[in-house]
Amino acid sequence: MNGETVQFTFDGKRYTARAGQTLAAALLDNGVAVVARSFKYHRPRGIMAAGVEEPSALVTVGEGGRAEPNTRATDVFVYQGLVARSQNAWPSLAFDVGAVNGLVARLIPSGFYYKTFFGPPKRWMVYERFIRKAAGLGPAPQQADPDAFDHRAAFCDLLVVGAGPAGLAAALGAVQARQRVVLVEQDRLAGGALLREDLRIDGAAGAEWAQDAVARIVAGGGRVLLRATATGYWDGNLVSVVERLAEPGQAPSRADAPVQRLWKVRAGRVILATGAIERPLAFGGNDRPGVMLAQAVRHYVRRHGVVPGRRAVVATSNDDGYRTAFALADAGAQVVAVLDSRAAPAGPLAEQARARFAVLADARPIDTRVRGKRLCAVIAQVGGSEQRFAADLLAMSGGFTPVAHLHKQAGGDLAWDAATQAFVPGAARQAQASIGAAAGGHDLAAILAQGWQAGGGDARMFAVDDPLGMGTPAEAATVPDTIRGKAFVDFQNDVSLGDIDLAWREGYRSVEHLKRYTTLGMGTDQGKTGNMAALGRLAQAQGVDIPQAGLTTFRPPYTPTTLGVFAGAAVRDHAGPVRKLRLHAEHDRQGAAWQPVGYWFRPRSYPQVGESLGEASLREARMVRQSAGIVDVSTLATFEVAGPDAAALLEMACATAIGRLAVGRGRYTVMLREDGMVMDDGTAWRLDEQRYLLTSSTGGADRMAQHLSWLRNVMAPQLKASVVNVQEHYGAVALAGPRAAAVLAGLTGAAAPAHMHCAQGQIAGIDVLLLAASYSGERAFEVYAPGHHMPALWQALHRAVVAAGGGAYGLDAMDHLRVEKGHVVIGAEVDGRVTAADIGLGGMLRKQGGFVGWQALQRPVLATAAGRRHLVGLTVLDGQALPEGAMLVLREGEEPLGHVTTAAPRVAGEGWIGLALLTDGASRHGQELLAWSATRGATVRVRVGDPVFYDRQGARYRD
Amino acid sequence: MMLIHCPHCGPRAQEEFTYERTRDSVVQLDQAPDVAMAALYSRTNPRGEENEIWRHTLGCRGWLELRRDRMSHAIVAVRPLGVQVLP
CATH class of the missing domain: 3.50.50.60 (FAD/NAD(P)-binding domain)
Known part of the structure; x- marks a missing residue:
């Protein structure tokens, strides 16, 4: 240790430490005896150990977002400017109001909370506020960790x-x-x-x-x-x-x-x-500041040059305690007595000790006295009699774990x-x-x-x-027969031998139950010092050896670990990848309001000056109904499936007929999970004799890629078909509206493909794939082109659509349009609990099966639609906005019959509509219900009806 | 964390792989519904070795069949599944 010094503060007071000291050593060096209050009884606690096993001396170190609560004072090395604060004491460490808990300790035995705080959940919320305040761990910092x-x-x-x-x-x-x-x-x-x-x-x-x-x-x-x-x-x-x-x-x-x-x-x-790790001894008042583990005392004396007391008693069950007595005496402290619990301590260490100190055999501490808050005397039982020793330090050794x-x-x-x-x-x-x-x-x-x-x-x-020799193998202390006062075994959780006895009397036999009932070994130290003494007591009560009493599980981490280290560099901008569209810059130029969708950023709408997001989306949606609009749909999952068995592979994944699809035609399709529920939806297109394009939802893209790979490689490796994920290769723009076909024909110089037909074409010299499919309810096309051509394609489309009285639209407008058309979306209506029949698509499924999910749909419970939740449309009757997620009830507070999955303003008309999943919804059309959202404090009257609000015949799709 | 010997990539950490399911719970689409449902929902849970399907998701993305001891976590054998392009 060199002569360098550093300054630090503890509870606002300035101290000086020598470089290389732990905070614990520095506090002892400065005569700070009380550094913490205990968890439950708020008893004054000092420093007991010298390593990571320290149960009592927990402090908060550092400030702001850098603060680290529950740091063991023994496991932090002092540095210049260190700021440490005590925990679990109010208003101060010296005078802690919570210490009244210690006076009424008889009233808060183990299992106190289980026994006292029961009743309806509402009452628990009141209790919890006080329990949290009384619990003795340091609060987590409120600020972000800057490190x-x-x-x-x-x-x-x-x-x-x-x-x-x-x-x-x-x-x-x-x-x-x-x-x-x-x-x-x-x-x-x-x-x-x-x-x-x-x-x-x-x-x-x-x-x-x-x-x-x-x-x-x-x-x-x-x-x-x-x-x-x-x-x-x-x-x-x-x-x-x-x-x-x-x-x-x-x-x-x-x-x-x-x-x-x-x-x-x-x-x-x-x-x-x-x-x-050294074990403490169990005796009354063994938690008082000034009672320390014997090896820890030796550690402070020899490594840190700190003598934690002037008059010391050493209490030991083994030879190792004598080494501490020698270290203390060599450092100038007075060793008042060595209490050895063994009947006849022998060997060279005991011999040497007898020459220097009063060594008492068959002697053990049974109680302590304090002056102020610090140890002043040790009461010991020596043979059959009691003796009192004035001492400000008790070094104890109960063996080793x-x-x-x-x-x-x-x-x-x-x-x-x-x-x-x-x-x-x-x-x-x-x-x-x-x-x-x-x-x-x-x-x-x-x-x-x-x-x-x-x-x-x-x-x-x-x-x-080693002049002292190693001595004999360390014998462990036995559990004393008589206990006076509180003899702690788990110092951090305030668990005493009495608590172990009580748990036993109340019928807790298994060590795992004992642990949970008394909170033994549950603290930040995980019972490193005290668990063995507690196990010994349990074994004693059971009348068995400790191994038969059992042991709790050792779980990682060995010592408390900062959460930040698990995250590593994967925080803030690195928490997840940012996926930008090829057209990100184009959208930005047009003033897009961005919406994160998974890792993607997509335009939510393009608000004009003075326009709110809601107004912008409604304007964009109406523009699509009246003239034409374009929207970036490049995030859709897109797979090219090719080969002689391509249709066979697709028919495994898709529940609708694919095999009969003619070249140049497409179909809406759904994919099911093995349990028969809808997993995803999309469209399948036959581009060529042996070549198909499959699209599915953005959010389900990774899942669909995994699913197709599973089918291809594990379920049907014999099929001659390849699956290529082409989402990153293509970009796609959807063009929709009554003028969409004319706009497209003007750009390509050819007649637009009919609804659910596909065609090749050229726009601004770029080869494009045209898929005539509609999500909005209007005549619409998805225009696909290789990604690097997207900016030029977008610009050409945008110019043409603006000339036709339209423009770009975003996600919100797309959502308004599809709600009005009754189209489901994966994640809202399709929530993993609906079958195709529940959302009105049951008729599309292939009757003969052969697709994933068909077998599960044959279960008797799914044979009838009765009792299941069906997709319905809701029309708001009282002019309010419809809250998404609201419960559908007959009266407020009643059991919900269903819930609002999506809400939107009417595009073709006024007021609000929504889609919902409603129990027996198909037979409730015309019924009036309440959409009740307790969390948003809103109740709205709605009428149940068909989910399709607009163009029920689908006339607008077609030319 | 287990070390899995991917036949394509060599020994790699378990965190690169995704567990899929046991081999005997792979349901073929031509199986009778009750047989398929039994395989999906009434699974055996042997104390000892079992064939499992994994995917090297954060590696070659290949599908693997492992024979693994579910008590000791020892991996007895690994074989590739699916279409083998290279010899």
């Missing part, structure tokens, strides 16, 4: 997770064996346990040896990612790694540089050297190790191995040798000089 995130892929022979002694040795061994190695470490320094121990490897101090090892791995061609957390272990030996390039709330080094990077590492082999999260995510089994009362990695399913403390190891020399060999290194030994 950039990135994704990268990596491939390697060996991925090592964790750069403690085991992981470093493994990576060194692999580099020596000439393997491609990636080593990831969540800390900003490599070394793991070596950063808190006073020992030497190969003659160098542990922390320096680790630095040197990293340099040797990099020199050997390995990649070392620091501040990079392996968050998930997936199938196929894929490990997701989140690398932090800036600290939480910190601006990136360069304006556009990413602050985090998601690595997807595909590894030949994975070595998990993820270490172990190997970090087996990734091993389990990879599908591995866990084995129970009775000696350490811990689950250790058992059989692996993927190419993976666990080593070091993560595999239950405790002896440094053995761990280094194990790592080296696992990495693939040849025989070699590391010279370890």
